[in-house]
Amino acid sequence: MIQPYTPDLSLKGKLRRRFARLTHRRPARLNLSRPTVSFTFDDIPASAAHAGAEALEAHEARGTFYVCAGLFGQEGHMGRFADPAEISDLIRRGHEVAGHTFGHLDCDRTPRAELIADLDANDAALLRLGAAPIHFAYPYGEVSPRAKALLAGRYSSLRGVHKGLARDGGDLNQLPGVGIEGPDGQALARQWIDRAVAQNAWLILYTHDVREAHSPWGCTPDTLSRLIAHAREAGCDIRTVGEVLA
Structure with missing residues (x-):
């Protein structure tokens, strides 16, 4: 069974992640006519592939699924x-992979050759399934200047987990993300949707499992549906990461 992993929570680790936001930047060129929300899913528990995708499809929307092929079919937390x-x-249903x-690796701690392999x-596993994996999310949100420099040449965008909105000129090598997770996940995500509307900006939301008895990193199907509905009612476009950056 896949077990939870603890990233570097030390002061050094926190400073490294913050410093990384200042280095190896690649400016985004966004042309948003309306505030935009992307609903994304990390690791891809089966519940996200079913309940998460179905919630979006009910609103005629699609999501971005950041996949670890090494986890396929395994049991985890x-x-x-x-x-x-x-x-x-x-x-096949039009979602982005x-x-x-x-192997859901920490991109900072993993040696360069091992990470590249x-x-x-x-990428090869996803290509065999028919995906074009040109976008990427850092597992655990673990990012460093070294990781940014290495990955920037491979992917069109790299998403982190620091809270914020993406705007024209923002960093494609460390896009912000807001988690739909924990007891306050729905309220927090709703607040960020309202901020995106007020500032005509791009909000990337992420979660993991989508089920009633969800993990601390997931949410219920009802929570996800309510947030999608709120984004629609607030006048947001709901688009995949690739659609926003196309």
């Missing part, structure tokens, strides 16, 4: 992870 057939079905490393394996 967020339930069973999606298998290749479920990922292929997401692609993006990269998240093969892992990324190659994940």
